[in-house]
Amino acid sequence: MQTVSDFFGCHVFSEAVMKQKLPKAVFKDVYAAIHEGKRLDLAAANVVANSMKDWAIELGATHFTHWFQPMTGITAEKHDSFISPTADGGVIMEFSGKELIQGEPDASSFPSGGLRATFEARGYTAWDPTSYAFIKDQTLYIPTAFCAYGGQALDKKTPLLRSMEALERQALRILRLFGAEGVHRVTSTVGPEQEYFLVDREVFRRRPDLQYCGRTLFGARPPKGQEMDDHYYGAIPPRVAAYMKELDCELWKLGVLAKTKHNEAAPAQHELAPIFTSANLAADHNQLTMELMRTLADRHGMACLLHEKPFAGVNGSGKHNNWSLQTDTGVNLFDPGDTPAENAQFLLFLVAVIRSVDEYPELLRISVASAGNDHRLGAAEAPPAIMSIFLGDELTAILDRLEQGKSAHADERRPMEIGVTVLPHFPRDTTDRNRTSPFAFTGNKFEFRSPGASFSVSGPNVVLNTIMAETLSRFADELEAAPDFRPALDALIRRTIREHRRVLFDGNSYSAEWVEEAARRGLPNLRTTPDALAHYETPRHIALFERHGVFTADEIHSRCEIMLENYSKTIRIEALTMLDMVKRGILPASLEYQNRVAELAERKARLSLPNAVETRELIHLGSLTESLVDRLDRLASDVLSADGDIPAQELAVFYRDHVAAGMEALREVVDELETRIPEELWPYPGYGEILYSVR
Numbered sequence: 001m002q003t004v005s006d007f008f009g010c011h012v013f014s015e016a017v018m019k020q021k022l023p024k025a026v027f028k029d030v031y032a033a034i035h036e037g038k039r040l041d042l043a044a045a046n047v048v049a050n051s052m053k054d055w056a057i058e059l060g061a062t063h064f065t066h067w068f069q070p071m072t073g074i075t076a077e078k079h080d081s082f083i084s085p086t087a088d089g090g091v092i093m094e095f096s097g098k099e100l101i102q103g104e105p106d107a108s109s110f111p112s113g114g115l116r117a118t119f120e121a122r123g124y125t126a127w128d129p130t131s132y133a134f135i136k137d138q139t140l141y142i143p144t145a146f147c148a149y150g151g152q153a154l155d156k157k158t159p160l161l162r163s164m165e166a167l168e169r170q171a172l173r174i175l176r177l178f179g180a181e182g183v184h185r186v187t188s189t190v191g192p193e194q195e196y197f198l199v200d201r202e203v204f205r206r207r208p209d210l211q212y213c214g215r216t217l218f219g220a221r222p223p224k225g226q227e228m229d230d231h232y233y234g235a236i237p238p239r240v241a242a243y244m245k246e247l248d249c250e251l252w253k254l255g256v257l258a259k260t261k262h263n264e265a266a267p268a269q270h271e272l273a274p275i276f277t278s279a280n281l282a283a284d285h286n287q288l289t290m291e292l293m294r295t296l297a298d299r300h301g302m303a304c305l306l307h308e309k310p311f312a313g314v315n316g317s318g319k320h321n322n323w324s325l326q327t328d329t330g331v332n333l334f335d336p337g338d339t340p341a342e343n344a345q346f347l348l349f350l351v352a353v354i355r356s357v358d359e360y361p362e363l364l365r366i367s368v369a370s371a372g373n374d375h376r377l378g379a380a381e382a383p384p385a386i387m388s389i390f391l392g393d394e395l396t397a398i399l400d401r402l403e404q405g406k407s408a409h410a411d412e413r414r415p416m417e418i419g420v421t422v423l424p425h426f427p428r429d430t431t432d433r434n435r436t437s438p439f440a441f442t443g444n445k446f447e448f449r450s451p452g453a454s455f456s457v458s459g460p461n462v463v464l465n466t467i468m469a470e471t472l473s474r475f476a477d478e479l480e481a482a483p484d485f486r487p488a489l490d491a492l493i494r495r496t497i498r499e500h501r502r503v504l505f506d507g508n509s510y511s512a513e514w515v516e517e518a519a520r521r522g523l524p525n526l527r528t529t530p531d532a533l534a535h536y537e538t539p540r541h542i543a544l545f546e547r548h549g550v551f552t553a554d555e556i557h558s559r560c561e562i563m564l565e566n567y568s569k570t571i572r573i574e575a576l577t578m579l580d581m582v583k584r585g586i587l588p589a590s591l592e593y594q595n596r597v598a599e600l601a602e603r604k605a606r607l608s609l610p611n612a613v614e615t616r617e618l619i620h621l622g623s624l625t626e627s628l629v630d631r632l633d634r635l636a637s638d639v640l641s642a643d644g645d646i647p648a649q650e651l652a653v654f655y656r657d658h659v660a661a662g663m664e665a666l667r668e669v670v671d672e673l674e675t676r677i678p679e680e681l682w683p684y685p686g687y688g689e690i691l692y693s694v695r
Helices: 015-021 024-036 042-058 097-101 157-177 201-205 208-213 238-253 279-299 344-359 361-366 371-376 393-403 458-481 485-503 512-521 529-533 539-547 553-606 612-641 648-674 687-691
Strands: 063-067 079-081 083-085 091-093 123-127 134-136 139-148 186-200 258-263 269-274 302-305 319-327 439-441 446-448
Touching: 015 024, 015 042, 024 042, 042 097, 042 139, 097 123, 139 157, 157 186, 157 279, 157 319, 157 344, 157 458, 186 201, 186 279, 186 458, 186 687, 201 208, 201 302, 201 687, 208 553, 238 258, 238 269, 238 279, 269 279, 279 302, 279 458, 319 458, 344 361, 344 393, 344 458, 344 485, 361 458, 361 529, 361 539, 371 529, 371 553, 393 485, 458 485, 458 539, 529 553, 529 648, 539 553, 553 612, 553 648, 612 648
Parallel strands: 063 139
Antiparallel strands: 063 079, 083 091, 123 139, 134 139, 186 269, 186 302, 186 319, 258 269, 319 446, 439 446
């Protein structure tokens, strides 16, 4: 029987494969490119390309593609075959170093936020050797960056790679001060937990809103949702288990470290979590994971929903971004060790995170901003839009003592007593978990719980890496100039705790009391995407990204424009879908039911039978239908008035305040009608049918 270790990574042109396939000298050059950032010359690239092509053909590949991540939030690919014509009318299979290193897709057809005009079509994809090529669907996929003719980043990978380099530079400065001369690389690592819903494919196809928008725009709550907590960690239904098994196997073939799977809190909701890897690989792997989730769900007669809030009244889906820093000597810089109070290096990196979050909460909020995620954040199921940090009792107590100038101490890790003698004792962690915190320390990493399920993890990690690089840079400047390192270090840690502790909160972040307390502390509460994006292009933020070489001012402007446009476009598509569903399905159903009730009332009247019940129902239905038509017309008018040359920020605010508000008003009437109209007349599957369709 074949084990996972026998086929794990079998479709990946990994270091192990390269070591086997490439000449020693070329492999040495490739290794240096991957691990030391050195350039690979064209001669070596030709050898790599030829070996890569031969390996791919052995596995049945006929085409290659430069696989990149434009600012659409999904991946893009253009396939070319390996064939080249011969003089005798045949073909040979060829793949050159030039084809490996560079491609040329049409840059004007992807979102650029003004970086490219429609007539400026040239763009380039550039091979990223730090992310391994792989085989999928008989095609060799080559992970690449995507840039404009002028070099501006048009993708999500390039800024992530830049931010990783920026963070590494500053982290190495700090580690040198601690005498870590043997450390040459520091990598930001990520483990993104992916939540998703699975529903029956046929039910999905009968809901236009799910098909066009990824979420339900209408839906009365079913009698049973997640109140009983019986789905969370429950037995996985056989149909879902078969899907998860195939998903695991396909991911393992592609080298994705899929580790954990379970039912989530809401009916039909599940989660997959991988083992940590570098932020760059984690971003690529998560894109592959989302793509395979959708593809395999269809194969199993289901649809995979990755929207942040597919259903009202039950939990939405996030993507918990577990973030840490790892040296090439195997040290996790966020690992407190057995005695965190005595671990000065850990404490310095810890307070650096605290300062970073307190100094740049707007950027963290921007990194998770979207129309979909606005439905989820702060909905008593996901962290609020207020950025705060949970550390747990032990670390908080240590920081309190340090701030007061006292010697820090930590209790020994005590075994957990659970009152059953037959069970083994196990050590209790230094922190509990706080599921309500947007940014929680969880032992040797920080869990950023705010990103939405459909997000690329690149955006949040670009911000985390950059703001951390800024803080470490400031720390290094101060400590390098200090005449005596240790006193300066102690003073820096104490001052940072004192100046930035307002961002620390260990309580219930879902509570209304925390919203009030956060306001008293001066923490921003940017509830919606337009609120957040109004802070993107401030001089301070532009200077930050330019200082560390992550974004230029033009690249920031383009991303702000794209995010605002996507917000408005998303709401517009949802509004148009809603109008279509009401006009073509819900309004006719309401009128048909009224006709039935009216006919029944009339027949009973002719027979001199009491018809008060029918009359009351008819009056109520008529009132609801009138309200439905009124709100329908108002929403249609608002959508039409959003046309024209309106600045992106102003347009987004209009969509939020008028169109989205009109959609909520229309939904209120529709959801009440759903509870009154017979199921055989209602044109769309209800929540109960959708959420419990997979068993």
